[in-house]
Amino acid sequence: METPKILENAQNIRSVIRYLKRFKNTTFVIHLPDSILESSVFLNHISDIALIHNAGIRIVLVAGAKKRINCLLESAGILWQEKDGLRVSGENAMPHIKMASFDVANSIMTALAAEKISAVIGNWVKARGKGIIDGFDYESCGEIDQIDLPSIHSVLENNFIPIFPCLGWSSSGRPYNISSIDLAKEIAIQLKSEKLFFLNDYELEEIFLEKKAHENESINALSVQNLEAILKENRAIPIHAARLLNLALEACKKGLERVHLIDQRIDGVILNELFSELGSGLMIYDDNYGAIRSMDLEDVADVLSLMRPFVKKGILLERSEVQLKELHGDFVVYEIDGAIRACAALHVYGEEQGEIAAVVVDERYNKAGIGIKLIDFLKKKARGLGIASLFVLTTQTADWFEKQGFKPDILESIPFAKQEKIDKNRKSKVFRLELV
Known part of the structure; x- marks a missing residue:
């Protein structure tokens, strides 16, 4: 096997082990719509859920039954209407709603039994009528x-x-139809679950009507703040998607760190979303998903590994372990779920000038806006130190720095102490950003 392939496999295995260690004995709530029962990959999803359960992660399943309920009501000639994404029907519909709800839950339990997983369906929800x-x-x-x-x-x-099941009962035993996605959200909040998953059968692009996330964030991860802005700006989002996004937003605001929207039509999507940093769906997260912090001496090996591909391409100057240890106080790193995925440095030359250097982002995250976050962080740090301007030397990333507000400058403008160390053969270009 080729060395790059071995390294890639090792990185994937490390990621899985790290996540298993982190999530063992935590609780995940997973919403399964009944449309998944008709999917060719339904049993594969159940098998993956069984694997997660057997790994020591507590699983709670919420069964949606929209299609099955609608089918039974149509067969019985019972009319209903939708209001704000909810099915509204009379008392004569409840026997059919109960039958459909338990039927879907039982289908999921039967599939789990085939994986030798014990499951139980229960009436654990007390409810009241929504009223008028x-x-x-x-x-x-x-x-x-x-x-x-x-x-x-x-x-x-x-x-x-x-x-x-998507049902609740009053204290007198009267059944009510409960929105299954509302139920999943509430269960996750009250159980203080680590994650909440919503499986769905539409493209993520549909959620945003081909509107990508803000320039500084990728489509596969949205902060609470950016999601709020998107929901406010884009009023044409379909009702079903808007409801799900607003539920995710509410869940995060009430204590959940991560809510995941994933495409149920993709085989392996649950495992990929869980055991890789990039995932394969849309993750709504609170602010602590990715964190910038000062580089520690213990991070040097990981930062060197992060830099290596960029050194080979000639984008970055090679730095030794000794150099990084000597200058580690100048560096910051961007950490995602315990793994370092980016770094950058601010070298100070008195109060007049500072140098932005070694801006590196793992290629798998180059559309996640991490580089911009690092630059903004270092700009704020430089202002706090009273630095008047920042300069950068680059051979292949001039366009990117210009987008961040840096302007072309001349080599003679940078501190003489830096000029002496420059490798003239690289023919690096100088760009500058005025801070005052």
């Missing part, structure tokens, strides 16, 4: 009153997977 709002009667639609957390914890401690 602004003159509109929501009839059999219910609101969540309480989730029986002690019972759920007991089920999880006994190594069972709890499966929630």
Whole structure:
């Protein structure tokens, strides 16, 4: 096997082991819409969920039953309407809604049994009628009153997977139809789960109507702040997508660190989203997903490994371990889930000038806006030190630095101490950014 392939495999294995260690004994809530039952990869998804469960991660499943309920109501000739993404139907629909809800949950439990995983379906949700709002009667639609957390914890401690149908019951035993995505969100919040997954059967691009995320963030990860801005700016987002995004937003604001929207049509999508930093869906996250911090001496080996491909391409000057250790106080790193994915340095030449150097971003993250975040961080640091301007030397990234506001300058403008160290054969260009 070629060395690059071995290295790639090793990196993937390291990533999996790191995530397994991090998530062991934590809880994941996964929403499965009933459309997944018709998918050719449904059983593969169940197999992957079983693998995650057997790895020591607690799994809670919430079964959506929209298609199955609609089918039974149509067969029975029962009419319903939709209001704000909710199905509104009369009391005569409830026997069919209960039948469909338990049927879907049972199908999921049967598939888990084939993987030798014990699961249980329960009536753990107390509910009340949604009632009449602004003159509109929501009839059999219910609101969540309480989730029986002690019972759920007991089920999880006994190594069972709890499966929630999209139903709730009043204290007198009256059933209500509960939105399964609302239920998944509420369960995740109350259980303080590590992650909440929503599987769906539409392209992520549909969510944004071909609108990519803000320039400084990729489509596969959105901060709470950027998602709020997108929802505010783009009022044409389809109702089903907008509801899901708003639920993700609410969940993050109420304590969840990560909410994942993933395409159920892709085989292996759950494992890939879980065990790789980039994932394969859309992750909504609170601010602590990626963090900039000062480089420690323990980071030197990882930073050298990060730099190596760019040194080989001639983009970056080679630096030794000794050099990095001597200058480690000038460096910052960008860490994602415990792994260093980018670095940059600010070298200070008195109060007049500072140099931005060694800006490196793992190629797998070059569309995630990390480089911009590093530059902004170092600009703020430089201003705090009273530095008047920043300069950078580059051979292949001039366009990128110009986009960040740097202007062409001459070599003679930089400090003499730096001029003496420059390799003239590289013919580096000088760019400058005035801070005052």
